[in-house]
Amino acid sequence: MSSPIELRVVDVVAETVDAKSFVLEPPEPTSYSSGQFLTIAVPSEEQGFVARCYSLASAPHEGGLLTVTVKRTPGGYASNWLCDNVRVGQALKSLPPSGVFTAASVDDDLLLFAGGSGITPVISLAKETLARGSGSVALFYANRSADSVIFGSTLAKLAAEYPDRLTITNWFEDSQGLPTAAGIRAFAEQFTDRHAMMCGPAPFMQAVSDVLKSLDFPRERRRQEKFVSLSGNPFEISAEVVDAADLGAAAPEGAGCTRVSGEIDGAAFEFDDWRPGVLLLDFLLEKGIPAPFSCRLGDCSACACRVIEGDVEMVTNEVLEPEDIEEGIRLVCQSLPVTEHLKISFS
Ligand SMILES: Cc1cc2nc3c(=O)[nH]c(=O)nc-3n(C[C@H](O)[C@H](O)[C@H](O)COP(=O)(O)OP(=O)(O)OC[C@H]3O[C@@H](n4cnc5c(N)ncnc54)[C@H](O)[C@@H]3O)c2cc1C
Incomplete structure (x- = not known):
């Protein structure tokens, strides 16, 4: 569980101007659950390498390849290094998939909230539920503008394939401003019996959390994944x-x-x-x-x-x-x- 694995980069996909997906081949079949993440060792001249977590945007039913999607953080080290340097054929060192931002059952109905790159674990959860289970999925997806939407075409395809089970509402900051409590509430109140899962910038998750609490979502049906940079290096202490x-x-x-x-x-x-x-x-x-x-x-x-x-x-x-x-x-x-x-x- 703890030993690092070498993942071979088999594809690099430019998703938007500031986000790339890296399709990675593990040395042997690697099981994971939708919503989990990899902890990748990113080379650094000063520190040898730094460790950063990236959620899997792929879903287990899609096969053995693992996909992470990295959005450049302005002024950030690892996200820019990965987007600038990773090429097909290279290997990345990673810890095996882990994390608890997972759905209890693919038959659960989900109410998903994603802001920007927070779509990565969320799309994996949506794909797995739609393909493998009977649950319905409602997604509120906030972005700066239409240009910054990651996985827009995949989501459009899923919406066409599952018209009765997938509902998507996009929110664009350039035309609508930051997501408002009223906007989030108007969406969430249609789905108050669902399992809510959210991932995105801290203020977005706070706003969603506040709305869900006001709608009396119990704690066990409100889950969140925080995207933060690790403060230390688990590769050095894992053994x-x-x-x-x-x-x-x-x-x-x-x-x-x-x-x-x-x-x-x-x-x-x-x-x-x-x-x-x-x-x-x-x-x-x-x-x-x-x-x-x-x-x-x-x-x-x-x-x-x-x-x-x-x-x-x-x-x-x-x-x-x-x-x-x-x-x-x-x-x-x-x-x-x-x-x-x-x-x-x-x-
Ligand atoms: C479970 C999990 C899953 C994640 N999944 C994803 C994902 O799917 N996609 C994704 O893009 N990200 C994801 N992240 C976030 C990712 O791990 C990184 O935090 C992100 O890429 C930024 O890393 P960085 O090295 O580029 O930025 P960092 O170098 O860590 O910098 C982060 C911010 O801090 C500022 N900063 C850095 N150093 C200093 C300093 N000395 N003083 C003041 N400010 C400073 C930077 O300007 C920047 O704004 C995830 C995080 C977690 C925990």
Whole structure:
């Protein structure tokens, strides 16, 4: 799960003036779920390389190739490097697909919101639901202008193929201004029984979130993916156990071991020797539990679990919302023991 893979670039597609798709061939069949992302090592003269996450725009039913779509961030390093330098035939180093921005079932009806490059995980979710399941999809897609729409022709084809199951509303900032609460609400209130999933710039997601809350969407039917740059390099630490003291967290004096139980992929586990000061991810991996993870920095949510009993202390959390915490979601890569017993679930 954690070992980097080499992906061969088999195609480069200019999607818009500032976004390119890279079609990547894994060395062996690689399974993933729509909504997941790759963590790519981008060469850098100063640092060797920097790690950046890119959502998969391809969908599992389309075959074995993995497609990521990168939009240039003004002043950004990795997005511009990838768009300027990646050519067919090159290889990119990546961590395997991970992430929890996935749909529970392809038969669920989805209410999707995408802003700009936030369309990448969203189109994958839409394609998989339409092709593989019975769910209907409503998409609100905001862009600066018609020119900046990524996947416009794919979406048009899908709309023609699934006229009864796919509804798309485009919002263009150049003619309509920034998406308004009233505009988002007019769309969302037609689909209040659906699973809402959103991805885009922070102010866009805040506006969508506020509207969904005002429409009483329960927390479990409001999901979001934040596009942020990782603050560290998971490639350098993916193979070693991190000492929590290095992260600024000291083990409480005299504290004993914690009993950890839980369930992953339907299999139960239980251990009674989670030591103070050891990060839960390191402990589980040491025990051979295939806990998911990517950044190991608290920046992404690939390792998120749900606490059922007991609790942990998180060293860093850059991604979970207060509501996630309230619901018992924790980042395993940042969790230290604080209770005698901890019960978690990865489902
Ligand atoms: C799960 C996930 C999925 C993602 N999927 C996608 C995707 O599908 N497509 C996509 O395009 N992006 C995606 N992203 C975002 C992507 O990972 C990068 O964050 C993005 O490409 C910008 O990276 P960059 O290196 O180009 O910019 P960075 O170099 O990280 O810069 C980001 C911003 O910070 C500013 N900045 C940089 N250094 C400094 C400094 N020292 N002081 C002040 N400001 C500074 C830059 O000007 C820029 O505005 C995803 C992120 C996550 C977490």
